[in-house]
Amino acid sequence: MSLDSETRPRTLSEATSSPTTSHAGKRIRRTRVAGGGCLAFGVREGDKLTVIDPEGAQLGLLYALSETEGGQAVIPSLTHLDAPTLEEALDEALEGRAATEHALGSRNVDKGEIRGSRLFGPDSAPGSKVQFEIKATGLCVLVAPGSAMAPDEQNTPTDLLIEIEQTTDERLDAPPPLAEPKMDLRVDAATAASYEVKAGDYIQIVDVEGRQCSDFLAFDAEALKRGIENGLDATTTHTLMGSAAPGPGLHSKYYDQTQKPLVEVIQDTVGRHDTFMLACNAKYYEDMGYPGHSNCTDNFNACLEPYDAIAPRKGWPAINFFYNTFVDDDDGIGLDEPWSRPGDYVLLRALTDIVCASSSCADDIDPANGWSPTDIQVRVYDKENDFPKGKAHRMTPDAEPRLTRESGFYPRFAALTRKFEDYRGFWLPTCFSDVEPIEEYWACREKAVIMDLSALRKFEVTGPDAEELVHLVATRNIRKLSQGQVVYTAFCYDHGGMIDDGTVFRLCQNNFRVVCGDDYLGVWMRQVAEERGLKVWVRSSTDQLHNVALQGPRSRDILKEIVWTRPDQPTIEELKWFRFLVGRIADQPVVISRTGYTGELGYEIWCHPDAAPEVFDAIWEAGQPHGLRPFGLLALDMVRIEAGLVFAGYDFCDQTDPFEAGIGFTVRKDMEEEPFIGSEALARRKANPQKKLVGLDIGSNECIHHGDPIYIGRAQIGEVTSSTRSPILKKNIALARMDVTKSEPGTQVEIGKLDGHQKRIPATIVTLSHYDPKKTRVRDVAPE
Numbered sequence: 001m002s003l004d005s006e007t008r009p010r011t012l013s014e015a016t017s018s019p020t021t022s023h024a025g026k027r028i029r030r031t032r033v034a035g036g037g038c039l040a041f042g043v044r045e046g047d048k049l050t051v052i053d054p055e056g057a058q059l060g061l062l063y064a065l066s067e068t069e070g071g072q073a074v075i076p077s078l079t080h081l082d083a084p085t086l087e088e089a090l091d092e093a094l095e096g097r098a099a100t101e102h103a104l105g106s107r108n109v110d111k112g113e114i115r116g117s118r119l120f121g122p123d124s125a126p127g128s129k130v131q132f133e134i135k136a137t138g139l140c141v142l143v144a145p146g147s148a149m150a151p152d153e154q155n156t157p158t159d160l161l162i163e164i165e166q167t168t169d170e171r172l173d174a175p176p177p178l179a180e181p182k183m184d185l186r187v188d189a190a191t192a193a194s195y196e197v198k199a200g201d202y203i204q205i206v207d208v209e210g211r212q213c214s215d216f217l218a219f220d221a222e223a224l225k226r227g228i229e230n231g232l233d234a235t236t237t238h239t240l241m242g243s244a245a246p247g248p249g250l251h252s253k254y255y256d257q258t259q260k261p262l263v264e265v266i267q268d269t270v271g272r273h274d275t276f277m278l279a280c281n282a283k284y285y286e287d288m289g290y291p292g293h294s295n296c297t298d299n300f301n302a303c304l305e306p307y308d309a310i311a312p313r314k315g316w317p318a319i320n321f322f323y324n325t326f327v328d329d330d331d332g333i334g335l336d337e338p339w340s341r342p343g344d345y346v347l348l349r350a351l352t353d354i355v356c357a358s359s360s361c362a363d364d365i366d367p368a369n370g371w372s373p374t375d376i377q378v379r380v381y382d383k384e385n386d387f388p389k390g391k392a393h394r395m396t397p398d399a400e401p402r403l404t405r406e407s408g409f410y411p412r413f414a415a416l417t418r419k420f421e422d423y424r425g426f427w428l429p430t431c432f433s434d435v436e437p438i439e440e441y442w443a444c445r446e447k448a449v450i451m452d453l454s455a456l457r458k459f460e461v462t463g464p465d466a467e468e469l470v471h472l473v474a475t476r477n478i479r480k481l482s483q484g485q486v487v488y489t490a491f492c493y494d495h496g497g498m499i500d501d502g503t504v505f506r507l508c509q510n511n512f513r514v515v516c517g518d519d520y521l522g523v524w525m526r527q528v529a530e531e532r533g534l535k536v537w538v539r540s541s542t543d544q545l546h547n548v549a550l551q552g553p554r555s556r557d558i559l560k561e562i563v564w565t566r567p568d569q570p571t572i573e574e575l576k577w578f579r580f581l582v583g584r585i586a587d588q589p590v591v592i593s594r595t596g597y598t599g600e601l602g603y604e605i606w607c608h609p610d611a612a613p614e615v616f617d618a619i620w621e622a623g624q625p626h627g628l629r630p631f632g633l634l635a636l637d638m639v640r641i642e643a644g645l646v647f648a649g650y651d652f653c654d655q656t657d658p659f660e661a662g663i664g665f666t667v668r669k670d671m672e673e674e675p676f677i678g679s680e681a682l683a684r685r686k687a688n689p690q691k692k693l694v695g696l697d698i699g700s701n702e703c704i705h706h707g708d709p710i711y712i713g714r715a716q717i718g719e720v721t722s723s724t725r726s727p728i729l730k731k732n733i734a735l736a737r738m739d740v741t742k743s744e745p746g747t748q749v750e751i752g753k754l755d756g757h758q759k760r761i762p763a764t765i766v767t768l769s770h771y772d773p774k775k776t777r778v779r780d781v782a783p784e
Helices: 086-091 097-105 221-225 234-241 282-287 296-303 410-414 438-446 466-473 520-532 555-559 609-626 633-642 679-687
Strands: 027-033 038-043 048-053 060-065 117-119 128-133 138-143 160-166 181-187 192-197 202-207 214-220 253-255 261-268 319-321 324-327 333-336 344-350 354-359 376-381 390-393 420-423 426-429 448-452 457-462 486-492 498-508 511-516 537-540 546-551 563-565 580-585 588-593 602-607 628-630 691-698 709-712 715-726 731-739 748-753 759-766
Touching: 027 038, 038 097, 038 160, 048 060, 060 086, 086 097, 086 138, 097 138, 181 192, 181 354, 192 296, 192 376, 202 214, 214 221, 214 261, 214 296, 221 354, 234 253, 296 354, 354 376, 410 426, 410 609, 426 448, 438 448, 438 628, 438 633, 448 609, 457 466, 457 520, 466 511, 466 520, 498 520, 498 588, 511 520, 520 537, 546 555, 546 609, 555 602, 555 609, 580 609, 588 609, 602 609, 609 628, 633 715, 633 731, 691 715, 691 748, 715 748, 731 759
Parallel strands: 261 390, 448 628
Antiparallel strands: 027 160, 038 138, 048 128, 048 160, 060 117, 060 138, 181 376, 192 354, 202 344, 202 376, 214 319, 214 354, 253 261, 261 344, 324 333, 420 426, 448 546, 457 511, 457 537, 486 498, 498 511, 546 602, 563 580, 580 588, 588 602, 691 731, 691 759, 709 715, 709 748, 715 731, 748 759
16 A cells, blocks of 8 residues: 555554553542633542642632533532632633633533632642542533732732542543644554644644653655655754754754654653664564563554555664653663653644654563553644644642743744743743844943843742741841842752752832742742741742843933832832832833843843733833843853853752852851851851852863863862853853862963863963952943
């Protein structure tokens, strides 16, 4: 049989090659409802449903519907029907409404008559939960009500979590589809299936129960009609994309051996896949002592047999989604259990007509599939759908994934560049020029720039014990912080290693806002509050507060033309360093802080995402006479290294204390009188320093990188943490962590390349920071 226009996609029964397998036992499905949003989800008789309020003070509205009507047959214990009607609740939902309406569409119900139950409320403690026994198969809808939060308020809606414990022996259900599928195919454990996809359509490959690999093959359908087998080629893909595994963003495509792109990655909730090994084959199992074992290669050969142009192979070079292989320090290739959790998936888009094959890997003799193969779900969606690009981020290993999202300012920056990268879960611009960000750099140093920093994490800390908690977790003396003031601080574990750095805003006596880079800080603060018995809420407001930084010597002149403040608030001209005001831009409420990350006079403007376009437009228009330019992450890295400003994951980590990170000034001097978490360890570390952050002047124009070792003679005495080419200093510079005995300014050292010894680059230790060490420019307007 050859491929022609009459060939139709095969169903599971037509194309699979092995019998179904399933696994008995308890399974748990987890998902989240976004604050201010809603979610519809199916339940079965015998399930146990748990709804959790992880951050506290978030109202939940739960509705249960049977197969034919609303009612409590599904959850008999849902007796207090004190919630508004389902129709009223959905009218207020900000996220998930369309998918919920789609799920309700198949049920002939009157949403205006269905009432539900209220869960939690303004006084619910963080981690509160309610549990229900499911007595009949049906559909549930959970709403987490909440409206837009003004930037000077703290009533942020937060997520609710859902756990469904399935105790039956039936297979775990796949998660709800992303849209109406054109094809919905269950690939049973240890089988494979072939199917056809038209150009522009989407392919979703779902790991239903988690820890299950799925090999993927794709062939150019037009070439197959001509008798030519052009399939995905890993070597070509690696070369053209410059990455081990393409992912959402600029480097997202998989190619065949003719360098023709066949598919691109749109969404990926795992991000770790094998793209350089063969699918499992008979030889692998024979060598391990299991002759005749089912394998993906034979399964592929069987399901692809109808295509005359595709010859069978002894080992298929597949893209193995979810397979966790790695290369060790000795160039050996090893494997371990996959990173995928139940419901994780990869969403691809076909770039031409293709013939595909997907397997559920048959390997049960090693950790490749968690020792127990399970099912894979494959869905195809019409090209008319518009799925946003993104990869998943989890604040903790057991958290629900969040796909990369766009900030409220994204449309304005996207009109100026296509160069975006996934920065901590947000699409942020890297550069706005054709080659290098030099123009952006000089605009920051001489005029003004605007950049999107919405990826910063924000937490609203409220309650009678709010000051107690923040004072306990921050290295600064928070009790000295006055209303309207901001302070830069570190946050440390008990052993003195840093969790993160960030800023703390004091809104009033018992109200604080913590701004940092890591979601985990919020989780950790809630844990500390629970352990200490503090009455305080730590709620994420990252999705309610997006922000741009306006930096440079002209920034004050730009803002003073467009910012309105009440008489009880300072004006832009009056706003002091590390203070904030509440005002309006373009009649939109904003909070403006005199803070930044560039070493220049500058401000950060905080607003709700819905207000972001108008706020940006007002700043952009006012800034044009002053030479305002957009600013990306590459230029930001240049200016912050010049200014000696540290970056998490490069200049510090959880093994680094604030003294070693060069921010010892953030540690309060009264540690014994005012102890805080990590203070005992920090006092010991301060008395016995081991490492010190220093500046390096590089005696060469060759590139220096993070992690490069630093030597005096044969001995390594430090390593580079960050480096850049400084346009204003006309040389390469770096930040480095050195042994304290070899950290004096003027010390001559060498940076090792290759094995550290074959090639050395000279450098000289200098004090921090390279540029404006006394911070005169951030404290006032730079001289013309």
